[in-house]
Amino acid sequence: MIYNALGNYQSGTLSLDVFKYYIEKQQSAYTCLENINMDEIAPFPFARELPTIKKATEYLVLEAMKRASGNQTVAAKMLGISQPALSNRLKKISILQKS
Structure with a gap:
């Protein structure tokens, strides 16, 4: 100033x-x-509280899969990881969601 x-x-x-x-x-x-609703513009569904690394990874993986219309190869490229690495992460998420 x-x-x-x-x-x-x-x-x-x-x-x-x-x-x-x-x-x-x-x-x-x-x-x-x-006047901005942070839930509408934020890449993660939180505004005030930060997620754990584990939860943030889950959000990123699921968002990439959504944007890639379920195509793991495309989603993996978005995330900068290999398709097998993404597949492993998806399996872990699936296990976490079942428990």
Whole structure:
């Protein structure tokens, strides 16, 4: 904020208008963020609490399979892993969901 104020400094006195403009701009940005439903834009179905690595991996695998319309080869490429590695992860997820 100080840097911007000094950059816009053109008269003999440093005006508070620059600070007021910056503060109003920041407040409007935060107001916009408050109206966003994080569940709609977040890649994971959480907003406040972070998942465990195990749960995050499960979310990523399931999302990749969804985006790949069930094609394991395509989903594996999205995740940057081999198809057999994805198959193993899917088996683990299946076991976890049954218990």
